[in-house]
Amino acid sequence: MNANLFYAAAALGAVVLYLMMEPRPAAFRAALTVCGLAAVALIISAVARNAPVPEAAGTDPSFWVHVMVALVAVAGAARMVTHPRPVYAALYFVLVILAVSVNFLLLQAEFMAFALLIVYAGAILITYLFVLMLAQQSGDQSMRGEESAWYDRTPREPIAALILAFIMLSATGDALFRRDNSVPWLASPAVVARANIRAWERMEDMPELLLRESAAIAETAGISDIAKLERGADGRLISVDPSGTTASLTLLSTNGDRHPITLDGTAAPANSTALGHALVAQFPVSLELAGVILLMALFGAVVLARRQMAMAEDERRAAAGLPRIDDGGSLSRGGAA
Amino acid sequence: MISLASMGSVAPLTPAMPANIQVTLALAIILFAIGLVGFLTRRNMILMFLSTELMFQAAALAFVAFGRMWMDLSGQLMVIFILTVAAAEAALALGLVVLLYRRKETLSSEAWAELKE
Numbered sequence: 001m002n003a004n005l006f007y008a009a010a011a012l013g014a015v016v017l018y019l020m021m022e023p024r025p026a027a028f029r030a031a032l033t034v035c036g037l038a039a040v041a042l043i044i045s046a047v048a049r050n051a052p053v054p055e056a057a058g059t060d061p062s063f064w065v066h067v068m069v070a071l072v073a074v075a076g077a078a079r080m081v082t083h084p085r086p087v088y089a090a091l092y093f094v095l096v097i098l099a100v101s102v103n104f105l106l107l108q109a110e111f112m113a114f115a116l117l118i119v120y121a122g123a124i125l126i127t128y129l130f131v132l133m134l135a136q137q138s139g140d141q142s143m144r145g146e147e148s149a150w151y152d153r154t155p156r157e158p159i160a161a162l163i164l165a166f167i168m169l170s171a172t173g174d175a176l177f178r179r180d181n182s183v184p185w186l187a188s189p190a191v192v193a194r195a196n197i198r199a200w201e202r203m204e205d206m207p208e209l210l211l212r213e214s215a216a217i218a219e220t221a222g223i224s225d226i227a228k229l230e231r232g233a234d235g236r237l238i239s240v241d242p243s244g245t246t247a248s249l250t251l252l253s254t255n256g257d258r259h260p261i262t263l264d265g266t267a268a269p270a271n272s273t274a275l276g277h278a279l280v281a282q283f284p285v286s287l288e289l290a291g292v293i294l295l296m297a298l299f300g301a302v303v304l305a306r307r308q309m310a311m312a313e314d315e316r317r318a319a320a321g322l323p324r325i326d327d328g329g330s331l332s333r334g335g336a337a
Numbered sequence: 338m339i340s341l342a343s344m345g346s347v348a349p350l351t352p353a354m355p356a357n358i359q360v361t362l363a364l365a366i367i368l369f370a371i372g373l374v375g376f377l378t379r380r381n382m383i384l385m386f387l388s389t390e391l392m393f394q395a396a397a398l399a400f401v402a403f404g405r406m407w408m409d410l411s412g413q414l415m416v417i418f419i420l421t422v423a424a425a426e427a428a429l430a431l432g433l434v435v436l437l438y439r440r441k442e443t444l445s446s447e448a449w450a451e452l453k454e
Contacts, residue, residue: 013367017374040367047363048356057356066357070364077368077391081375086384086444093387096368100394103361107353107405109413116397119420124390124427131431132383135438151380151445161377169370176362192352195408271413278410279417286414290421297425304432312439 002046003177009042010169014162020082021155033075040074041067047176062106069106073099082155084148086132090125097121111272192265193244199268200238200247202277206269207237210249214261218251227254238263353405361402369395381444382437386430393423 016036024032044067048057057063076095083089097120104113155161203210207229215226229237230250240247247263269277279287317323368391375388397416404412434444441448 017371021378043363043367044360047359051356051359054356056354060354060357063354063356063360066360070360070367073364074367074371077371077375080391081371081379081384081388086381089384090387093391096391096394100368100398103364103398104401106357107361107401109401109405109416112397112401112413112416115417115420119424120390120394124424127427127431128383128387131435134435135383135444149381149443149445151443151447152384154380155378156380158374158378161374164377165370165374168373169366172366172369173363176359176366191408198409275410275413275417279414282411283414286418290418293421293425297428301428301432304429304436 002050003174005046006043006173006177007170009039009046010166010173013039013043014166017078017082018158018162020078021158023084023153036078037071037075040071043173044070047173050177066103066106069099069102073103084153086136086148086152087129090128090132093128094121094125097125108271111275196247196265196268197240197244199265199274200240200263202269202274203267204236204238205277205281206273209269209273210237214249214251217261218259223251223253223259225254226251226259228252230258352408355406358402358406361405362399365395365399365402367395368392368398380446382434382446383431383444385446386427386434390423390427393419 013036016032016039019032020029020036048054048063051057073096076092076099080089080092080096083092097116101113101116104110104116211226211229214229218224218226228251230252231237232239232250238247238249245264247267249261249263251259251261253259268274372388372391372395375391376385379385379388397419400412400415400419402412404410404415437449438444
């Protein structure tokens with residue numbers, strides 16, 4: 001039932017997207033916007049009603065923020081792929097990025113939310129806008145007095161593309177309705193316990209942070225002469241209860257008094273701290289490879305830019321009646337220098 | 338016995354609400370489908386690459402949602418690598434597009450249709 005509603009709403013969305021591809025009068029555009037948002041709302045309601053304990057969702061404010069963000073993101077994305085003017089399309093993509101980063105914040109991925117804003121909206125999109133404006137400033141002969149070029153106004157094979165996208169959306173959306181009941185969608189005690197243990201293992205690797213934070217807690221309890229953390233018999237600072245619900249550590253005062261402290265699931269490193277630790281401890285090779293990829297991209301961009309400069313130079317020389325520079329030769333000389 | 342209920346710089350690990358995860362995953366697949374439509378229907382080479390960036394966003398959203406569901410940071414770490422690849426792709430792709438634009442004075446991908454022969 002919910003799955004059929006999902007397919008019907010996806011088909012309605014595809015039709016709306018098809019009608020958005022050509023420039024339309026304002027009243028028609030408003031009607032399309034309403035239909036498109038209704039299609040997205042139907043998809044969301046079909047999916048949310050299929051989630052475990054759907055009645056809890058309606059009373060939770062974070063759920064409605066999720067819905068709102070989803071509507072903004074889909075509206076921005078639809079306008080981005082249909083807008084006849086490329087610069088506006090890029091700006092609508094910024095709207096999508098804003099919505100996605102709000103979604104990251106809601107999913108407790110604070111570091112990624114701001115990294116997305118800074119790297120995508122701040123760097124990548126500005127590069128796109130630069131290239132778009134660079135390519136359009138010179139009065140493209142394909143514009144012919146219109147406000148955008150013909151190739152930005154006419155979609156290529158829209159019906160085939162929409163059918164393909166509808167099939168893909170239905171196939172992937174199907175997975176949301178064929179959920180295996182053994183999968184702990186409602187984070188089960190085992191999942192929570194594993195997450196707790198991981199967090200405490202991270203804190204074990206940050207003894208200074210652990211000492212500072214636990215000394216601050218001890219101070220609120222009237223103990224101010226904390227010297228260090230006591231290591232257990234196994235050499236670890238934090239001893240984890242096998243159930244994964246609690247852990248404990250012991251603080252040593254300067255006069256040798258021992259102060260045991262109990263940790264529960266709320267004692268975990270903050271998102272950016274944990275992410276930095278996980279990046280270095282879990283994926284060190286991937287981190288190095290990411291650096292290599294960026295370096296290669298840098299080299300590639302330099303090589304491409306150099307060839308462009310050589311070609312522009314060639315054109316100027318040809319216009320002045322001078323002999324052309326040998327392209328390959330200048331490249332290899334440039335590379336050596 | 339002192340309980341460490343609220344440390345200064347710590348964030349609580351709370352289980353996610355399943356409906357929120359479901360809505361985020363639905364948003365991810367919708368964004369991916371729209372990005373696919375954009376890549377196939379757009380004729381402007383820059384906007385074709387921009388549509389692939391939209392698909393990157395959808396993948397990142399799904400990674401973060403699954404990471405939240407399992408209360409694991411690996412999903413967010415994958416997004417860091419997605420950002421890296423997207424940045425590298427943007428630099429190279431835009432360099433190539435400018436190169437192609439200099440040759441034909443148009444951004445239309447149809448101008449390069451002879452390459453398929």
